[in-house]
Amino acid sequence: MWLIDSSIGRKFIMSITGVFLVLFLLFHSLMNFTVIISPEAYNAICEFLGANWYALVGTSVLAAGFVIHILYALYLTAQNMRARGKERYAVSKNQKSVEWASQNMLILGAIVLGFLVLHLYNFWYKMQFAELTGIHTGQFHPADGAAYVADLFSSPVYCVIYIVWLVALWLHLTHGVWSALQSLGLNNKTWLPRVKVISNIVSTIVILLFVSIPVYYLLGCGSGC
Amino acid sequence: MEKTINVTLKVWRQAGPKAKGAFELYKLDNVSTDSSFLEMLDVLNEKLIKERKEPIVFDHDCREGICGMCSLYINGHPHGKDGETTTCQLHMRRFSDGETIVVEPWRSAAFPVIKDLMVDRSAYDKIIQAGGYVSVNTGGVPDGNAIPISKIKADEAMDAASCIGCGACAAACKNGSAMLFLAAKVSQLALLPQGRVEASARAKAMVAKMDELGFGNCTNTGACEAECPKAISISHIARLNREFLCAKFQD
Ligand code: HEM
Numbered sequence: 001m002w003l004i005d006s007s008i009g010r011k012f013i014m015s016i017t018g019v020f021l022v023l024f025l026l027f028h029s030l031m032n033f034t035v036i037i038s039p040e041a042y043n044a045i046c047e048f049l050g051a052n053w054y055a056l057v058g059t060s061v062l063a064a065g066f067v068i069h070i071l072y073a074l075y076l077t078a079q080n081m082r083a084r085g086k087e088r089y090a091v092s093k094n095q096k097s098v099e100w101a102s103q104n105m106l107i108l109g110a111i112v113l114g115f116l117v118l119h120l121y122n123f124w125y126k127m128q129f130a131e132l133t134g135i136h137t138g139q140f141h142p143a144d145g146a147a148y149v150a151d152l153f154s155s156p157v158y159c160v161i162y163i164v165w166l167v168a169l170w171l172h173l174t175h176g177v178w179s180a181l182q183s184l185g186l187n188n189k190t191w192l193p194r195v196k197v198i199s200n201i202v203s204t205i206v207i208l209l210f211v212s213i214p215v216y217y218l219l220g221c222g223s224g225c
Numbered sequence: 226m227e228k229t230i231n232v233t234l235k236v237w238r239q240a241g242p243k244a245k246g247a248f249e250l251y252k253l254d255n256v257s258t259d260s261s262f263l264e265m266l267d268v269l270n271e272k273l274i275k276e277r278k279e280p281i282v283f284d285h286d287c288r289e290g291i292c293g294m295c296s297l298y299i300n301g302h303p304h305g306k307d308g309e310t311t312t313c314q315l316h317m318r319r320f321s322d323g324e325t326i327v328v329e330p331w332r333s334a335a336f337p338v339i340k341d342l343m344v345d346r347s348a349y350d351k352i353i354q355a356g357g358y359v360s361v362n363t364g365g366v367p368d369g370n371a372i373p374i375s376k377i378k379a380d381e382a383m384d385a386a387s388c389i390g391c392g393a394c395a396a397a398c399k400n401g402s403a404m405l406f407l408a409a410k411v412s413q414l415a416l417l418p419q420g421r422v423e424a425s426a427r428a429k430a431m432v433a434k435m436d437e438l439g440f441g442n443c444t445n446t447g448a449c450e451a452e453c454p455k456a457i458s459i460s461h462i463a464r465l466n467r468e469f470l471c472a473k474f475q476d
């Protein structure tokens with residue numbers, strides 16, 4: 001099967017799942033941003049995306065996207081380390097044009113994954129999971145997302161943790177978005193610099209939308225200002 | 226006036242493919258700054274021979290930047306720190322007096338060391354053999370301008386064709402990937418009408434060979450382009466991806 005056996009096939013899967021995750025993040029960040037504008041509207045979305053078939057199908061597809069992306073990331077990285085060989089350079093330097101993020105995608109991904117587990121515990125476990133199983137895992141109503149957000153971010157430690165997480169994700173995306181387009185062959189000499197700019201803009205928009213929420217609560221605006 | 230410098234060389238010595246290698250230090254005085262890096266190594270080797278020691282083995286041929294035989298990882302960069310320069314075109318004026326210069330072979334699983342600084346780069350030849358050509362019937366030579374080709378395409382193909390197959394791309398890549406080389410060799414033909422005929426089969430065969438030989442997966446770090454002595458652009462890699470994916474989806 002060429003999607004597993006060939007290097008470009010593997011990169012194809014990596015980039016498709018990556019783009020899918022980016023699109024999800026774009027949706028997720030827009031949805032979260034509403035909590036600042038109107039907690040009621042945000043709760044309405046939480047209600048809508050509770051334990052019903054379409055939200056569950058969405059969640060399963062999303063989880064599959066993550067699992068495939070991560071499995072391929074591990075497989076690709078293992079192969080790449082083997083290809084580099086046992087004997088390493090004593091001195092090896094990068095030219096300036098080589099982005100740091102591009103050489104540390106697995107580390108950045110691992111950081112993202114680590115915090116993701118925490119994030120699922122903070123929200124998903126108390127919301128969709130609670131609704132699904134009927135077990136009351138959190139102190140608020142499962143669809144009262146706004147209350148969970150306000151509660152979590154009333155702790156400055158959590159605000160900082162989430163901001164660190166988002167910085168790692170931002171670095172992953174600044175390289176990831178243009179890299180995915182390049183892997184899909186949607187690039188040429190004229191578009192190469194443009195695609196890199198697009199990549200920076202997309203990842204910055206997504207991250208700013210997300211970051212605005214802990215920052216909003218950190219500045220004390222959540223309790224009425 | 227000729228200027229001279231004194232340098233210390235830290236050179237990788239390895240008796241054979243299976244032997245364990247190690248760095249060895251050599252002091253070389255009065256090196257002319259007008260000499261090339263390889264001429265400097267020649268002087269060192271003459272000195273070693275006079276001292277009845279084994280000379281250092283390294284690859285070279287044309288010494289004018291066109292054949293792709295020279296290699297060497299110098300102070301952490303393939304072909305040295307300068308951009309768009311092969312080792313044979315690198316001059317000693319780029320180094321300072323008293324400097325210690327670290328010289329290593331290409332290190333990549335697909336490029337095993339033969340001896341000292343010489344590595345086996347026949348993997349690249351095998352990739353070319355897998356499809357990096359246009360099959361022709363022998364016969365009369367066709368007219369030069371019988372097939373119209375736009376200037377833009379001709380230039381782009383010519384840029385790709387400037388790849389000398391030196392292997393610096395895979396040597397520089399943290400993933401040991403040969404994608405820049407492959408992209409150049411696929412692009413130089415895929416851009417031209419004569420090469421289009423076999424384009425899909427070529428992309429598939431060459432990529433399959435590259436994977437079989439144990440090169441890594443490209444993660445678009447761009448280290449290859451930055452170190453390539455011929456400044457081959459990674460936009461050719463996008464073309465290779467496109468050619469390969471289109472060929473696979475057509476099957
Ligand atoms: C929200 C989460 C994530 C998003 C949006 C995302 C997105 C992307 C994108 C767009 C790419 C570029 C694909 C390409 O070059 O073709 C990529 C590459 C990569 N990702 Fe992620 N990713 C995420 C999470 C993760 C996680 C959790 C890991 C690992 C544990 C990971 C590891 C990697 C690695 C190693 C690469 C480079 C692989 C390569 O280029 O061959 N990612 N990611």
Ligand code: SF4
Pocket residue numbers: 387388389390391392393394395405406409449452453454455456457
């Ligand atoms: S692409 Fe550049 S670095 Fe790679 S083999 Fe060709 S000339 Fe050498």
Ligand code: FES
Pocket residue numbers: 285286287288289290291292293294295311312313314389
């Ligand atoms: S010896 Fe021919 S390119 Fe350097």
